[in-house]
Amino acid sequence: MKKRYVIGGAIVAVFLVIGGLSFLNSSVEYATLSKAEQSGKKVQVTGKWVQDMSTHYDTENNTFMFYMRDENDRIAKVVLDGPKPNNFDIATSVVTKGRYEDGVFHASEVLTKCPSKYEGESASDHPDGIKKSSL
Amino acid sequence: MYNALGFLGNAAIIVGFVAAVLGMVSYFRSIQQPRVIGFARTGFHIAVTTVFIASAILLILIVKHQFQFHYVWAYSSRELPLGLLMSTFYAGQEGSFLVWTLMVAVVGIVLLVYTQKHDNEREVMGVYSGMLAFLLLLLIVKNPFTLIEGGVVPADGRGLNPLLQNFWMQIHPPILFLGFAAMTPPFALAIAALMRRRYQAWVTSALPWVVGGSVVLGLGIALGGFWAYETLGWGGWWGWDPVENASLIPWLVSIALIHTMVTQKRTRGLILTNFLLAILAFVFVLYSTFLTRSGVLGDASVHSFVDPGRFSFTLLVLFMFAFTDVGLALLFGRFTRWGKRLFEKYEGWKLIGLSYLIVIGPSIPVFAQVSGDLVPVFTEMIEGANPVMLLVYYPMLWIAHLLNLASYLWLPALLLKLGMIVYIFTGRMHSEKDFDSFAMLSRETWLGLGSAVVGVLTFIVLIGTSLPIIPQFVVDAFNVVLGWINGITGTSYSLGNTVEPAFYDAMGLPLAILMMFMTGFTILLMWSSNRTESLYRKLTLPAILTVVATLVTVFAGSVYDPGMILLATASWFALLSNAVIGYRIVRGNPKFSGAYIAHIGVAMMLLGVIGSGFYSTSNSMELKQGEPVEWKGYRFTYTGFETFWNGERYYFNVKLDDAETGEHIETVKTVMFVSNYGGQEQIMRNPGIARFLTTDVYVEPQALYEADPKGGKRFVFTKGQTFSYGGYNVTFLDFDMNNAQSSDVFRLGGVFRVEKYGEEAEELVSQRITGPEGVQLEPAVTAAGDLQIELLSMTPNREDLALSQLEVRLKNPNVKVDPNDLRETLVVQASLEPFIGFVWAGIIIMIIGFFVARSRRSKEAHRLGTYEIAPEVKKAALKGGQVQQPVPSQSEQEAAGQDEEVQRG
Structure with missing residues (x-):
């Protein structure tokens, strides 16, 4: 040796x-809101932005608040450190990273998943009913 | 007519696929039957031509706005200027696969000429045609020439995502894919060399390809970073995003490969390492595509990709297995005792076939497990498919059934496969034993060690990026074990599903320090052996300069973090050592300057990283029009907006002045606009940047508040709707019609719920009274008195009163409306990015260095000329001993000698 x-x-x-x-x-860890509440650790939660509930951008603290519904249909208030992310409004789902504290999910990061950012959205979702013809 | 073109494009891809498969098969056949080489070449030519035709057709369809094609409709629109319009070619998945294929085809033409000169066309182009066939098959599945169902022709397309409407996005993808394509030739050359048992000369002929591929891929990655900085408003240029990491992995491997190849050229050692790295660089390109294009990272990346469909996912997995196994098979056959026994009698087609069967066998159940149950996929495809495609789909359905059976064996198969890999790398590493014989103080030893450090970094990025795709049950099992350990040690470690960027920062820092010290040190060393005294002598000047430069950095830049001081020292040492030695070499022969220039570039880049990555500061500020705000010695004033892009987009201009002298420095143009992309109105923001020599002032716009003469802001509510204003969420609950109509007055009332974060919600009633004396408002005010709700009007809905709308003004009554409030307010996040210019300059210098190195290596490869197998070499190889190589040509020896000569002088 x-x-x-x-x-x-x-x-x-x-x-x-x-x-x-x-x-x-x-x-x-990937978690649901309930799991996030239990663990108190920083986790990643995937869900949907609840569009008919309010959103708010706080200029003083530069935070953006919205409500999110996770896969178990639980809804939580999310406060993001930063402004509303680009492509937020067309996102089919959002991925948030942060901690659940005092009934609020404090997110350090929100990723928006868009159907059309790099990939054509699935045909059935499109409002005009535009679909690809089959081979 | 355009529909016919689309059909032609479709046909071209299918013809191209068939031609590429025939080309691959006949190239391998031609190893023993030279007659068929003409047929093979024709096949390859046809495949390449069809790729060009298909690409040209797609471009025509896009430029001519043929929205009856789904792809054209989905990504482009009439309003796009020509440059951006053309870039929609690769805005979607189908098009980016076509660009990749196109780049592989272009590189293939060059490679064909190259291999004909070097007389290894048959093996190399056989492998290469296989790659082309793979891409064309992917295109058959994901093809951009699909029409919209029912013959619909939309008037306009959906348009391009505004985030991609950027100059850098026009050139970043093609360059990245060219880089991906350029990693294929080294792989093909390595496989050819393994087949021919030419373990030495291939390094010389592959080196210019590796350097070339590395520079293009590096440029592609850097452009992506530049895009993130310029457009996305990350505030930085590298975020350790999985998609960035995925392209970084093959690039890092190619960097290690360049260094080990140079080592082998000199010492004839590290044979297995070079084969392994050349194979890995290519396999990681496939892995990278798999990660970014298969949807597996959907949850972990801002580059959010939607599932491309099970079939494409399966294809990507299949080809990753297939190409990895070609490499493993030949390594097994050439470098292990058992493999040699099995394969030594076979050559050419039989060698590929037989070795492949043995190695790929265990892959099948593993693949079946990874790809999952495919029966429903094909059952679905069979429904509604035309009769010709049925001929393809039915066999696939049967294969899917067989795969389901095989998948039960996945665990033993995986273990067998891992065992084989371990066997290849431990069983008989005769070729790597020469690393032991290198002297400790020699360039080859340190190049090997340096490559190992790059390898560790690659592993860090690989494991971090791959964590999200590790199945949950593996993570759970791991956590059970961790639980036991935690029980003993009292810690609370657990494994999650994804890692934070902090992990890469933490691991990258010590590795970068190590790498830079090694770069500076290795370049001082000569090949084979060094005397300590002469080493000290050479070390003196760079060491003194490093101490001076580091002290300047520490005190002038207030860099007191120990990690940063170390990184600065290491980077300065690498930079100065390369500059000093490089200067001596370049005086002798400028052609050898490539490596030194590239190293200086890397060191400079890291110095920029210290500034921009660890000493960047940011601040959120509200800029009222015309009212300056001071921060960090700058005075920021929002001066107003101007329009561009047909009046649809806005520049919000922030004037930047020197806070002390008041001198005007620059006007930063931040961008915000409302995009209708995706059928939803949304605000898009792009940062504005003022660049200076030592720092960038980076201004991200966040929001704009328009002025209202009466103060406050007007909103139109329907029942149940919520708006946010002044820290409150205001919900319109219901109309209050309790005492709506008395004799001559009409009272309109609205009930609102008002909540502020952290405070109790209130329910308030606001009224508007219309009587003989005119209109009278009875606004609602919150208990804290900082929000007032005024009813302005009601728009009744006769069919459903619940849908009536209420126009409301929300304002803070404590804020007096003074003329200043008539000015709008721009909210920005400003940051200082010190020395980020060093990052860009370093990258550019590195790229120049790469080009110089490539030209040198390509000349050396040219001198190598043809290398047909000499019979005695073949015999020696069969005995399993070290293969004797033809002596390097005289000019090559001269070139090498000079390199050392100058250093001694």
Whole structure:
């Protein structure tokens, strides 16, 4: 066994341990709102923006508030650090990352999933009923 | 006529696919039967031609606004200027696959000429045709020439997402796909070399391709970052988004590969490593496409992709397996004892076929498990398909049934497969043993170690990006184990489903520091051996300069974070060491300057990252028109707006002055407009940027408040509707008609629920009284007295009174309306991005370095000339020993010698 392999192996081992812990620390779980409330940890919740409930942009704190419905049909108020995201209004669903505290989901990040951003929306959803012809 | 063109495009793709498959088969056949090579070439030519035809047709359909085609309708519209219109070619999935195919075809033409010169056309082009066939098959499934059902011809298209309406988005995708395409030749050359047992010369001939592919891919990634910075308003240029990461992975592999290839050229070592990396660079391109195009990352990325359909998903998975297994099969056959025994008697077509069967066998159940139950997919496709396609779909249905059976075996198959991979890399690594023989203080050792560090970084990005697609049951199982560990150690670790960007930052920092120190150090070393004294001598100047530059950075830039100080030291060392040594080399021969320039570029980029990534500051401010706000030595004044894009979009101009001298610096044009894209009105925002030598002032518009002479803001409510104003959510609950009509007055009343976050909700009634004396308002005011609701009018709905509308003014009565309030207010988020210019400059310098290096490597490859298998080499290879190579040509030796000569001087 050459010395370089011992040294190299030691460096790799140290790195693996640090990396592994950092990996676990920064990993975020997919959760529902109820699960988010229970765990109190930072989680990722996917849901839909409830369009007929109010939204509000607070200029002082630069936060954007909206309501979101998760896959279990539970509705929660979401407060995002930042303005309303681009493409928010046409989003079919939203992905929020944050913590559930005091009955409010405080999101640090909201991703909008749009049907048409990079991919044509599925035919049946389109209001004009425009569909692709089959092969 | 255009419908006929579309049909032609469709036909071209199908013909192209058949031709590419025939080309692939006959290229491999031609290894033993040279007669068929003409047939093979024709097949390849036809495949390439059809790709050009299909691309030209799609472009014509887009430019001519043929909205009867679903793709044209879905992504373009009449209002787009020509440049953006043409970029809708690759705005959707079908078109981006076509662009990728087109790039593979273009690269293929060059590769065909190249391989004919180097006399390895048959194997290389066989593999390459296989890749072309794969892409064409994908296009048959996802084809852009589909008409809208029922012969509908919409008057206008849906338009292009405003986020993509940007100059950088016009060039970023084609360049990225050209980079993807350029990773195919190194793979094909590696497979050809394995088939021929030419383990040395291929490195010289593949190196210019790797460097070329790396530069194009790097440029594509950088342009994506520039787009994020300029348009998306990320405030940064790199967000560790899964889609960015996915294209970064093959690029990092190609960087490691360049260094290990250079090492092999000199030392003939690292043979297996180079094959492995060349295969991986390509397989990761497929993996990257799989991640970004299959919908698996839907929840984890801002590049939100919707599921493209089960069939395309399955195809992407299938081809990932197929190409990885070609590589694994040949590595198994060439570098392991058992593999050699099995395959040494076979060449050409039989070799591919047999080795493939053995390696791909275990892949089938694993693939079946990953792809899931396909029977319903094909059952559905059979319904309503035309008779010709039925011939294709029925066999597929049967295969799907067989796959379902095979999937029961997925676990043992996966273990077998992993076992085989372990066997390949541990069983008989004879070719890598020469790494042991390198002297500790030699360039080759440190190049190898440096590549290993790049490999670790690749692994970090790979594992982080792949976490979201790891099945839940694996995560759960892992968490059970972690639970036990937590029980013993008292910690509370758990594994989630996705990682935060902080993970990459935390891991990237030490690796970047290590890499930069190694870059600076390795470049000082000579090949084979170094004397310590001469090393110290060479180290002196760069070391002194580094100390000076770092001290300047630390004190002038107030950089006191230890990690940042280390990164600055390492980057300066890499930059200065390369500059000092590079200067000596370049005086001798400018052609060798590539590596030094590229290294300087990387170091500069990282210095920019220190500034822009760790010392950027931001502040949210309300800019009332004409009223300056000071921040960080700048004075921001919103001066008003101007229109562009046919008056539909607005520049909101923010004047930037020096806060002390009052001197005008620049006017930043931030952009906001209402887009109707997707049938929904929404506000789009683009940042405005003022660029200076040492810092960028980055202004993101957030909102605009228009002025109202009476103060407050008018809203039209229907019952149940909520609007937000002044921190309140105001809901119109019902009309209050209790005492609507007395003798001569009409009272209109509205009941409102008013809530403010953190406070109790109130229910208020606002009234409007119309009597003989005229109109009288009885506005509702909240308990806190900071919101007033005035009823302005009612629009009754005769059919359903509940649908009547109420026009209301919401205002804060405490705020006096003074003339200043008639000015509108722009809310912006301003940030300072120090030294971000270093990032762009570093990237450009790096790219220039790559080009210089590519031209050198391509000349070396040219000198290599043809390399047909010499009989004695073949015999030696069969014995399993080290393969003797033809001596490098004299000019190559000279070139190499010079490199060292200058360093000694």
